[in-house]
Amino acid sequence: MRAVIAITLFTLLSPLSHGADDNQGKRLYTMYCTQCHGVHGNGLGVNSSRMSVQPRSHIEREEMMARSDEELFKVIQQGGKSIDKSNLMPAWGDNLNEEEISALVAHLRQLCCEENGNE
Amino acid sequence: MQIKYLSTLMALCLSFITGYSHGAPADKVAELCGSCHALERPDYEAQGREERFSRKAPPLYFAGNKYRQEWLAAFLQAPYPLYPSGYFPESKLQDTADGDIPNENDLVTHLQLSESDASEVTDYLMNLQPYTEMLSQDNYSEGKVSLRMGTLDFRKFKGCDACHQDSEDNGGFSGPILYDAWSRLQPHYISAFLKNPLQWDPNTIMPVPQMNEQAVHKLVDYLKAIGETE
Numbered sequence: 001m002r003a004v005i006a007i008t009l010f011t012l013l014s015p016l017s018h019g020a021d022d023n024q025g026k027r028l029y030t031m032y033c034t035q036c037h038g039v040h041g042n043g044l045g046v047n048s049s050r051m052s053v054q055p056r057s058h059i060e061r062e063e064m065m066a067r068s069d070e071e072l073f074k075v076i077q078q079g080g081k082s083i084d085k086s087n088l089m090p091a092w093g094d095n096l097n098e099e100e101i102s103a104l105v106a107h108l109r110q111l112c113c114e115e116n117g118n119e
Numbered sequence: 120m121q122i123k124y125l126s127t128l129m130a131l132c133l134s135f136i137t138g139y140s141h142g143a144p145a146d147k148v149a150e151l152c153g154s155c156h157a158l159e160r161p162d163y164e165a166q167g168r169e170e171r172f173s174r175k176a177p178p179l180y181f182a183g184n185k186y187r188q189e190w191l192a193a194f195l196q197a198p199y200p201l202y203p204s205g206y207f208p209e210s211k212l213q214d215t216a217d218g219d220i221p222n223e224n225d226l227v228t229h230l231q232l233s234e235s236d237a238s239e240v241t242d243y244l245m246n247l248q249p250y251t252e253m254l255s256q257d258n259y260s261e262g263k264v265s266l267r268m269g270t271l272d273f274r275k276f277k278g279c280d281a282c283h284q285d286s287e288d289n290g291g292f293s294g295p296i297l298y299d300a301w302s303r304l305q306p307h308y309i310s311a312f313l314k315n316p317l318q319w320d321p322n323t324i325m326p327v328p329q330m331n332e333q334a335v336h337k338l339v340d341y342l343k344a345i346g347e348t349e
């Protein structure tokens with residue numbers, strides 16, 4: 001019985017759980033990220049063809065797993081320069097609050113690393 | 120009392136003859152513009168981010184603080200696409216093997232107005248000025264920047280061209296084109312918006328630029344420089 005409660009609580013509290021957070025992350029991704037990173041997160045957004053540095057594909061598991069959640073949070077909040085990447089990735093820390101950035105990080109993890117994440 | 124009735128009757132006759140009633144310009148603007156553009160400040164606090172998803176076009180409730188009157192009147196008579204891939208996030212994109220591209224067939228064509236309608240709508244919109252006080256605090260004054268340095272700044276140092284075009288053949292597709300910005304927008308608006316886009320629109324998808332006032336003014340001067348060479 002305790003195990004069932006523990007698993008239920010873990011599922012409800014996990015940032016990667018499917019639910020309101022995930023939907024929020026997906027909506028925010030559509031609004032702020034797809035222009036460059038693509039509607040499917042493959043890095044081929046509508047702006048990408050003219051960009052001097054290509055946006056990261058968020059569906060490449062290996063590359064994305066090389067980044068910690070903290071790094072993803074930081075690059076969204078403070079921009080590409082904060083992790084020695086391109087300044088074409090802007091800092092969204094004034095536009096988005098921390099809860100929203102966390103929701104985006106959770107969505108990125110879904111895109112890269114969960115089955116059907118980029119649908 | 121008779122005078123009151125007489126003046127009411129005259130007003131009614133006048134409105135019948137001209138087709139206008141007292142509230143007609145507002146009604147006309149609401150009818151022509153209101154289905155896509157916000158004419159009053161949205162309740163951002165209540166709607167949150169979902170407000171952006173319900174938008175079809177930029178809000179116009181501060182049009183008189185934003186646009187140049189002569190540009191607005193001309194645009195309404197001969198509109199052209201300001202957002203090359205449509206207005207995000209409702210933009211219609213086509214997913215191809217080479218990446219996302221604007222779906223030309225789904226891009227909304229702006230309504231084209233007659234000269235008289237354009238004039239009437241422009242007059243009405245230019246009176247929407249809730250942020251005059253805020254703009255009066257902006258201290259931009261026109262300066263000069265060399266095209267070479269301005270281009271480097273816009274493209275390489277600030278990365279604005281990821282989303283915005285500073286010429287027809289350079290820059291991204293999601294943001295509004297900027298090679299017409301100087302003729303379209305009031306200089307103080309450009310400056311104030313660049314300093315803090317969120318002050319104008321909490322749901323803007325323009326990131327807040329991390330730059331000081333001098334750097335903002337240089338960018339405005341660059342938009343002036345490219346606008347004047349167009």
